[in-house]
Amino acid sequence: MWQKESKHKNSLYTNLCAANGFGKESDEMYKEVRSEINVHKKVKFHYTKCNKMALKKQKSAKVYFENGEWELAILVYNESLCFAENGTKYLGISYANRSACFYNLKMYDKCLVDIELATQNNYPKHLIPALEKRKMNCLEHIVNGWKLDESRLNLNYTRDEKFPDLANTVKIEKIADKDDPTVVAKQKIDVGEIVAVDKAFCKTLFAIYGWKCNICLKSNLNLMPCQRCTVTMICRDCKDNNLHKYECGIKTSLYSNSNNYLMQELRTFFTAMDLFANVDEMMTFVEQSVNTDPLEIPTALDDNRSKYRAFLQQTAFEPDTKDKKFIQTVCCVYKILLEIPKISLMFSTKKHRRFMMHLIGHHVQVNLHQSYVFKEDFVNENGDKDHRILYSQVGVLLRYFNHRCSPNVYAIDCDGDTYYCALRPIQPGQELFISYYCFHWDLPPEWPHKFSKHNCKCERCEWRKPTTDELIQIADDPDFDIVNDSNIESEIKSIDKAKFDILMESCIRLLKKYDRILWCKQLAVVITVYAALLTANIRGLV
Known part of the structure; x- marks a missing residue:
């Protein structure tokens, strides 16, 4: 990636779409994607x-x-x-x-x-x-005094001036023995407090188009339809946004999950392009960003350009430009973009089009490793279990919350944003950890390592356990009986407010009372229930 044809000062970037003998196969993929609308008669209608x-x-x-x-x-x-x-x-x-x-x-x-x-x-x-x-x-x-309460969606502290998605109780810094920047507490953080709300840099809606705003992904709004197509609704706050103006009419498919990823790459490109007055300005910004130390702590994340710089610096994996799937994706997105008259006119020179290829490739790598994808299981026409991808989002704060199999913070997706809530009391100077993997926390510690590529050395992974007296104390706690007897997975969608409040209060009391207990089955049960309650609260299900 970002290789030039020679060392000459004005040399062009290499032609990714002509390299490695994949030109014919890339053309076939492009034709298949663009013809899918005509293959499914329902789609055309x-x-x-x-x-x-x-x-x-x-x-x-x-x-x-x-x-x-x-x-x-x-x-x-x-x-x-x-x-x-x-x-x-x-x-x-x-x-x-x-x-x-x-x-x-x-x-x-x-x-x-x-x-x-x-x-x-x-x-x-x-x-x-x-x-x-x-x-x-x-x-x-x-x-008569009615007012919609959305306080559950706010930070529990004042926003940081330079990092407004973070509370001013935390900071991003490098700590001893670690190269990667991480989020550290500046003062005590209590259980359940929201310490960050990551407003994603790029959001893409793939299905159920009447569900959310096509731009911001918020739901239950006064959405208005696009006057041209039938697959887009936009809220009043986003009605002047340019993104759909580029995308309208180029949806690759209503049904194919694979084609959704192409729409994500198109949305990423349009989001980035909209930040610059011209291609040369964009090139200068991108080249400076990709050549900066990716471990550098940003001076601020207070506007879309600073977020885009952080987005570009998230790729930690050099793509294999000989990889067939990677090249096909880049070339397919490249050709679709050039179908749009405004894009074709802006990127009209050979220099600009070669830059476009490499920028698409860079975006593909970031999205591959940093996207949060929301999926829904369903039964298809043949009666088989299947899933569809509803939307994706890419934020810029995730990289600063390091992984731990015994996390003290829980990340919750809601309407295209990510809320970071404290699971346990966090003391000043402590690092904030989340779990990168979806598994039940009451499973044995060897389970996370079947999925994790991270060399985690927390108490759970090293089999460090509480004392016998501590285990007896938490197991005999009346609040633990309340939490342990709940069947949260089956009840959460229909739980009444009174029972929700009782469970929430019991979880918080337990997590505060046993704030220093090492990981154990009882703690895992409490955190599993508490995380489900937090999710329901943030998403407005209660």
């Missing part, structure tokens, strides 16, 4: 605005509404909005019906916005009185 389909979606949403499944009804009403033809009553009707869902969810501010959108989009006049009544009810609730 799904790209066309159609009031008939909008009406069908409205009827499906009504069933969810009548069953009290408000969020599912919102999802399908959003899909109806995507298909509704511009300027027709079907837009107004879907907005009005969605407002009723928000009303039942007690999201009165969003209900009012949807009522306004309905009246602006040809909502039938004879139905206006019912809409006005709903509006008056919303205003009455707001006057």
Whole structure:
């Protein structure tokens, strides 16, 4: 990567797409990807605005509404909005019906916005009185003191001035015997406190397009459909964002997981390109960034350019430019980008296009190793278990939270951002650790090492255990009985607020009381339950 054809000052970067004899195979991959829309007849239909389909979606949403499944009804009403033809009553009707869902969810501010959108989009006049009544009810609730509480999504401390995604109670620094920068506590951090909210540099939505904003990935918002395509909804805060303007009409597939990764690379490129006035400015910035020591601690992460610099410095693996899959991905993304007139015009010279190839390759490597991918299991048409990738995100703080099989911090994804919450009390000077791997913490310590490539030497991995008296004390604790008797995995989606609060309080008391106990089965049970409760709270499931 980033190799030039010669040592001459003005030499061009090597031609990745012509190298290693993969040109023909890359062309075949590109044709297969771009023809997939025509292979699946359903896909072609799904790209066309159609009031008939909008009406069908409205009827499906009504069933969810009548069953009290408000969020599912919102999802399908959003899909109806995507298909509704511009300027027709079907837009107004879907907005009005969605407002009723928000009303039942007690999201009165969003209900009012949807009522306004309905009246602006040809909502039938004879139905206006019912809409006005709903509006008056919303205003009455707001006057009487209703306020949406989203405090669960905030840092528990003041934001750091130069690193606003971090609380000012932590800092990034290098510590003895370690080369990598790491996050260290500046003062005592209590159980459950949010110490970082990593606003991802790049987010990509792959499926269920009525679920989230295409740009910020936030859900349960007043989403509005793209006027051209049927696979994009955008919130009011993102309506002036340029990303979808580049992407509209070039979705490679609605169904293929493999093609989703191509969309991620396209989104990454558009996100980066939007930061610069021209290609030369972009080249200068990128070349300076990739030639900087990747272990250097950034001076700030307070804007998109500084985050992009950190993003570029995250790749710790030199790609094999002879690797067939890597070259095919780079070339396929490169060709799709050049189909876009504005991109083709901007990157019109040989010098700029060679730079583009290497930049795509660099992005591929970072995304491969640093992306968080959210998946959903489902049963396909053949009755077989399958999964689909719903979205991906790449933040820049993850690299500073080192891995430990007995973590003191838990990372929770929500709406495209990552929340870092303390699992145990953390003292000043202590390093903050997360677990990079998804496994149950009550499994034997040899299990993590089946998946981990990290040479972890925590108490769990070295089989250091609490004393017998400590084990008896925590096992006999009444709070442990409450936590241990919970069946959190099956109950979490339907748990009532009272039981949630009891479990949360019991977990916090245990984690504070036994703050210095070494890893054991009892502690693992508490942390497993507590992590599930934190996730439910952050994602607004309770």
